[in-house]
Amino acid sequence: MTPGKKSESEYPLRPRRRSSLEDSPYMRIMLLGKNYQENRRVGNFILGSNVFDTDIIWPPQYCEKAREIVEGKYIALISASHLFDNPLSENEVTERMRECMFLCDPGPHVIVLVIQPENFTDVDDKRLDFIFRSFSDDPQKYTIVMKTQNPQRAWLLVPVEKCISKEVIAERSRFQFDFNSGCSHSTLLMNMEKIMEENRGDYLKWEKFVLAPTEVQHHEESTAQKTSELKSPKLKNKCKYYISILKKITIIN
Template sequence: MSSSKQLFTDEAQPLKRSSSYEIMPPDMSELRVVVLGNSWSERSSVGNFILGKTEFNTEEAPDCCLRVRGQLKEKEIVLINTPDLLLPNISEDKLTEFIENCVSLSDPGPHVFLLVLHPEDFTEEHKKRLQTILELFSDQSFDHSLILISPHREESSGFMENYMNHPPLKEMIRMCRYRYLKQKNLELPELLTRLGQIVKENNGEHLSCDVCKNSATALPDDQPNPTQMENILDADETAGTSRMESSTSYHCK
């Protein structure tokens, strides 16, 4: 496993292949992951990859946050997939509303932000928008973030070999403490191991979200949110070495 010092250098490399399958400290029973990025299709594909089955529709982006709960061996993983928050036409009020919804679905707080970024489509405007979003959650969000770099569409161009020279992506990688993986040829244990490393680096603690401080009293603790609906799904399929059980929550307005 790479040391913390190595992770904070410009020469840091993606996590190498690992046979480890422990993603959380023994005293943790649930890992909550918020998925952000500049492509709904790619975010959903990554979510389905983690769950080992198709839970997210990759074709049609909803105007809401979606939560899927799955069981991985004896641990639970909760994925909160977000709508396309990097679009410039989303107002500040609407953006805050989306983030508050996301915080509600990840209560009491997310452990990791998984940033699924496609270098070709990740512009300077996207970088600034994503930075704003993470800061709205908390100024500590970058310490809980992992970048997953999507494959380049045309391998012959050599773009992926030079992605660190792509200014918006390079700067985002720096802000996320050089925590990143390449999606190409990525295997599930590698990704889960890296998520677990981030949890351990933060002493197993979830993020305390700043945005929820202003809305903490919006609803009584025992009062269900009327905009949240639970739909329990059967999960008899087996994915790799794990049996996944999942439920999907929709949080829309």
């Protein structure tokens, strides 16, 4: 990392929406995987710096985002290990996906699926299928599989017959890498660029993230109504009252 240059890492529960112009120079990468520590380890490898803490005990319940300039390339990386938490309903997964897509707006150019083959079960595959089906295009064309080894060796507790075969994992991706067998950083970045070139710079769009025209109209009407309500004298008086109370509390403290 360049001396004096600060890395940007965001941990919001409800992130603000960034404009397409602001993020347009960046290659947007989404990290998917059930092991948050391995996600962070791979994320640090891609960014070429220790942006994410890999020693945390409790898994995050939100998306994490960091941006870096790597080998002259602008990269925005979003880690979404919390999408594989159990138990989660489809509605809960959808809400977490919404958060991820806000951070990845307007959509990821590349998905890096971080998995431990011995610990990737049929349940995990169904969750991944649900996530992939929510995109407007075929995610396989945008996906790289990064195989890692679970540091806690939790895979020993998973019966072999419940694990997904390597063939099924291969069907999910365009390229595969083995993180523990000397994965080349330059080759990984080169393949990410190749995915972008083959897709002509396009990115995955989340169908539920794009509002239909009727929804846009409803949203605009609702916003106009709320704006009108905010301008009412009655509400202004209430605001002044609460502000005066807050000022008194500040003085006391």
